[in-house]
Amino acid sequence: MRPVLASLLPVTVLVAACAGMDRPEPAAAVAPVPPGSTEPIRFDDLRLVEMRRGEEVGRYVFGLDCVPPYDVLFWTTGRNLHEQGTYQARFREALTGAGFDVAGAGGGSLDRGTDRKRARFTVSGELRDLRMELCRRVHWLTGASQGESGEGTARVDWSVHRVSDGRLVHRATTIGSAALDHGVPQGRVLLVEEAFLDAALKLAADPAFRNAVARPGAAFGPPADPSAAPPAAPAAAPATTPAIGTAAPPADPSAPMPLVPAAAPDGPGILLTPAPSGTRVAARGETLTEAILQVGHGRGVVVGTADGGSLVLATTAAAGRDDQVSVHPARGVILDGTVERRDGLAELVLLRVPARLTALPLRTDPPAVSERVRVAVTGGTALTPGIVARLEPGAGAGDASDLGYADLAGARVTAGDPVLDEAGRLIGVTLPVPAMPTPARSGLVPFAPIGPLLSRMGVTVRTDGSGP
Structure with a gap:
């Protein structure tokens, strides 16, 4: 028996050594920014937008010193990975070590809450994906x-x-990696x-x-490559194609950043055919619930048809950065939605779905302050009443407004919920509160008026009365 075990031992060790997952290289040493070259920043929160209950996030693997059970770790059992995390401290550790001024640390004559108010920029994170391979370790002698x-x-x-104004100035995606070579209590939490x-x-x-949070006059280029020739001076970007939903910071950091319309979309415009004008929507009506769909892990609303397919508005959080996203029009039915347009100002995307779906009737005329509205919540099974409390001045021509705020008496809504007028027509889509200016955080719900939104996306709504 001993010779057999001896012959199997190298194989077992080889299997355990080859079971590691592919992961990106950890970050190299970060060259710190020069002192005083960036504005104070603070970390708001790590949100769980894409992490669904029941989603597989890891597994316990077989190995020479890894004991059973070799089961799968789901997010249902792993929610404490986030709840027990110290992400504020981790973010401060990383950014402070790189020379940034991270507000909210406290100390000295300022408490933590007062110190956070120094921040000129806020940074928030969304945990989109988590993958782990874990080993349960026991002492070989005592167990x-x-x-x-x-x-x-x-x-x-x-x-x-x-x-100062809540404007989005930068978005980025990074993939971090970590490894624990020895067992620690709650190692999965530490690993995350x-x-x-x-x-x-x-x-x-x-x-x-670094450039997004730089003080006026400071600029940071890409890391220099010693083996590369000196780069040529970059050509100036055309003035007619600004980045979607962003703007260059003004010279005065305290000055509000003006609204900037989305860049003109590439390719031909889209001609949208809305639902027939006689279509009406009632509370718990079939038209309402059928027009509100699950998109990715978020929510979308059907706004009409174009070129034989349907157009669906959804939040960028639901669609992510991919060109395609799954759309669920009914239980057990999954369709591929193609991203046709992105609007950084409202953080919404327009998807084309290869099917004829029920659409809500549209009203592209701008709403008025104090106008009564209703927001379809919980997938359209209920309507929450409210009024239009405020409209932001439009960035484009005419009287159109790019952002609106609804007073819903403190009711809870989800980003992507449809905003309807009293006739049941779609006049806007609710937006994520953290992405909106400060007034939205005082009890008002931000929404994007549908007319200016579709216009920025290069969509023309048919007005000849023809239906799908």
């Missing part, structure tokens, strides 16, 4: 638990906003925190992020 080891990756989508730390280090090294 006592020695915790967990393993390796993992975490993908984080970052958003940077100006505190270390992967997040690595993702934050990669954000700190990003020249575009």
Whole structure:
């Protein structure tokens, strides 16, 4: 028996050694920014937009010193990975080490809450993907638990906003990786925190992020390649194609950033055929519930048809950065939606779905302040009443407004919920509160009026009365 075990031992060791997952290289040492070259920043939160209950995030692997059970780790059992995390401290550790001024640390004569108010920019993260391979370790002699080891990756989508007006100034995605060579108690929690730390280090090294939070006059270029020839001076970007939903920071950091319309979309415009004008929507009506769909892990609303397919509006959080996203018009039915347009100002995307779906009737005329509205919540099964409390002046021509705020008496809504007028016509789509200016955080719900939104996306709505 001993010769047999001896012959199997190298094979077992080889299997255990080859079971590691593919993961990106951890961040190299980050060259710190010069002192005083960036504005104070603070970390708002790590949100779980894409992490669904029941989603597989890891597994316990077989190995020479890894004991059973070799089961799968789902997000249902792993929500404490986020709840027990110390992500504020991890972010501060990464960014402070890179020379950034991170507000909210406290100390001295300022408490933590007062210190956070110094920030000129806020940084928030969205945990989009998590992958881990774990090993349950025990002492070979006593059988006592020695915790967990393993390796993992975490993908984080970052958003940077100006505190003065809440404008989005930068977005980035980094993938952090981490490995634990020895077992530690709750190793899976530490593994996620270390992967997040690595993702934050990669954000700190990003020249575009450094430029987004730079003080006036400071600029950061890409890392120099010693083997490359000196780069030629870059050509000036055309003035007619600004980045979608962004603007260059004004000379005065305290001045509000003006609204900037989305760049003219590439390719031909889209001719949208709305629902027939006689279509009406009632509370819990079939038209309403059928027009509100699950898009990715978020929500979308059907606004009409074009070229034999349907057009669906959804939040960028639901669609992510991919060109295609799954759309679920009914239980057990999955369609591929293709991203046709992106609007950075409202953080919405327009999807084309190869099917004829029920659409809500549209009203492209701008709403008026104090006008009564209703927001379809919980997938259209209920309508929450409210009024239009405020409209932001439009960035384009005419009287159209790019952003609106609805007073819903404190009711909870989800980003992507349709905003309807009293006739049941779609006049807007609710937006994520963290991406909106400060007034939205005082109880008002931000929404994007449908007319200016479609116009920015290069969509023309048919007005000849023809239906689908």
